[in-house]
Amino acid sequence: MSETTNRRRFLIRAAVAVSTVPLMGGLLRQNAHAALPMLPLHNAQGKALQYVEDASTVKSPMFKEGSDCANCQLFVADTGACVLFPGFAVAEKGWCSAWVVKK
Secondary structure, three states, X not given: OOHHHHHHHHHHHHHHHHHHXXXXXXXXXXXXXXXXXXXXXXXXXXXXXXXXXXXXXXXXXXXXXXXXXXXXXXXXOOOOEEOOOOOOEOOOOOEOOOOOEOO
16 A cells, blocks of 8 residues: 555544544433433432422422422533432432522
8 A cells, every 4th residue: 555545544534533523422421311310219318408300299488480400500411410419310300409590
């Protein structure tokens, strides 16, 4: 093979590798979200914070109409996690007493 052929083959492979980086990032985010188990309802921290998977069922006087995990500052949308419950995902329509409006 000539030097020109090797260079051309290298450039094609490099272009293919670079073009797959955004796709791999999306797959990694999906896998990270899928890897987190949902917060069990019997979790001690969850019970202490009155966590529920469906905000429409909340009877707490601290509940603000329209508040749920999806619009909480502590919710990490990319992974479905909450900073208060490390290692677990929470329901987007869930709620707990630590809810903070997303800024």
